[in-house]
Amino acid sequence: MPRIWQRQRSQEALSGYFFMLPALFILSVFLVLPILSALILAFCKVQLLGEVRYQFTGIKNLLRMIADERVWIALKNTAEYVAIVVPIQTILALGLALILNTNIRGKKGFRIIFFMPTVTSSAVLTLIFMWIYNSDGLLNHILSFFNLPTYNWLGDPAIALKGIMLMNIWSTAPFFMVIYLAALQEIPASLYEAAQIDGANRWEQFFYITLPSLSPVTFFVIVMGIIGTFQLFDQSYIFSGGSGGPNNSTLTLVLLIYNYAFSNLDMGYALALTLMLAVVIMTVTLLQRTFFREEQVH
């Protein structure tokens, strides 16, 4: 009896793999193979134009990375971007979700309006924002109407990245808002009722019921936010016309990788940078996981 079972099981496994064969094939060709070749080529000097040549260079690409000032600028810009955008967009998303979760009028209308920027293509949004940010544009007109200082949003290195931050917060916060909104509706009403009977006020209800119940969602939102912001590319690419200017102020890691890979055709070095970005994102996510776990224990 057990033997027949075993045979049946192995046959089932076999047919299972046959079911998955197309997917396995596609995944290995388009996912596993590129990742493996990226891992290997990151330690090579690659010449692609004309005669294709590979030359193993060991850790030369890593040493170059440490000496490359633009990598540090890009890292600093990216870190600054993540540090400002992620908390603000998370808090904003939570705030918006809390407001929309109450019984205000026209709830559905607001949801649609808030969600609009998220479904719009980021390239289109960037172009619209560049028009708004133009030194003769809408934003400066509004600012000068209220006698506030105006800025050269696109040209001033001190401001340009802030402009992109503003735009990104505005366009991604609603997406996370929708996730929060779904999570808020999952919290059982009985918890709030019990708390009310115990005499908890609204703030206490928020801090002791809502926030803890939302913590897995918050983890998700922050991880997605960090990954998304670390990979900032299209906005700064369009903003600066691909250069990361003015004065490297909108240079992000992915933009730098793009420039090395496709403008300088320095594929080996670009892959080494990609590897570094992956390690950075993984580290940050792992750090966060331990942090959140500790909180759950308490």
Add this chain to the structure above:
Amino acid sequence: MHRSFLQKLSHFGMAFLLLLSISGCHFGADNEYRDRTHLSQNSAITTITLSGWQSNPNESKILAAALDRFEQKYPEIRVKYEVINSQYMDVIKTRLIGEVAPDVFYLDALEAPLLMKYRVLEPLDAYITPDFNLADFNSALLQAFQYHNQLYGLPKDFSTLALFYNKKAFATAGIEPPPQTWQALQTVSQKLTRDRNQDGKIDQYGLGFAPELARQTFMIRAFGGQLINTQGCAAFANPAGLKGLQAVVDQYRRDRTAAQASDVGATWGSEMLGQEKAAMVIEGPWSIPYLKETFPEIEFATAEVPTIGEKKGTMAYTVAYVMNRQCQHKAAAWKLIAYLTGTDGMKAIATQGLTLPARKSVLAELGYENHPIYAAFVKGAHYATIWQAGEYLPTISAHFNNQFLSALFGEQSLETAMKKAQETANQEIYLSN
């Protein structure tokens, strides 16, 4: 049980094969033009692919008309023209690597050294016949596409920079004639910088300029500086190289009589001139059709770029047709290049006035030398610095532009900024080798 399993297996096998064949079809569709060339070989028609960019829709129309005439002259050749407008060189380089690059394409002199070095272009010397009359080309332009005594591209046209000025603004300020020296330009700029509605914000700047190496290289050379040394590394950060650039920075920061396009909400120089946000700009002949079409009410004139350091100077930009070394139909591709850079083809395209023809005879025939607006550009060709400096120029240019901007914004002195630009550019060049 066993049988049904085999049956299942064969079904999966078939489904899998089907999937493969579908994806195979898809891959085939991507290589459409290659298939077409194969097909057309049978019917004795050769298809040549041509890629370029377009500055305006009119340019493409004129080129399409020229290509039609070419196809009439050579009925056995079809030309498939494709416009690549964004990040042209990134696209071309990637396609060269993927071996799907067009047979003939535009190549800016700036990028030529790199492609010539990596031997992805077909040398053209063997194709050139005496009646093609190579000597008719401006020799400085030809030089830009020569590498180890071989010619890899035939210039289709060139542009130089000249001073555009708003005649009305000059008349209002009582300025006549246009400034001849850089000092005069700075004095005149002060008169032209005006706050018309007295709101404390300047409405019209004297000079609109572009803080890019592509536009400023002649300023580096004005007092004897050099952009690169013999190894092709950056070598501009020395007193001689900085003197000209300092004049630009001073006018921007100290006098506040010059502006960049982004300062006044424009995208480029001629838009500033057209919107009357700058009374003078230094731009190329491509601005002439633009200004006439977009800002017909603006009365503008041109003059040579004012002398700097008692020397005349300006920039020249040139673009050539080059042939892909991997091209399958080189004879036909050469016919296309020869037609487009031949006297007739070049004349047809040059009449739109965006650029100047690379052949001396065509330039003379179009009468640009005595044309009130184009003369300044033609004169500039005699002393212009061609925008090309070895294979590392794109790297040097990127670092220069970044640091020059930061000097303009006053984040650091010009000297510090340029030293940093030179060091970082050279370091990158060193590390990439």
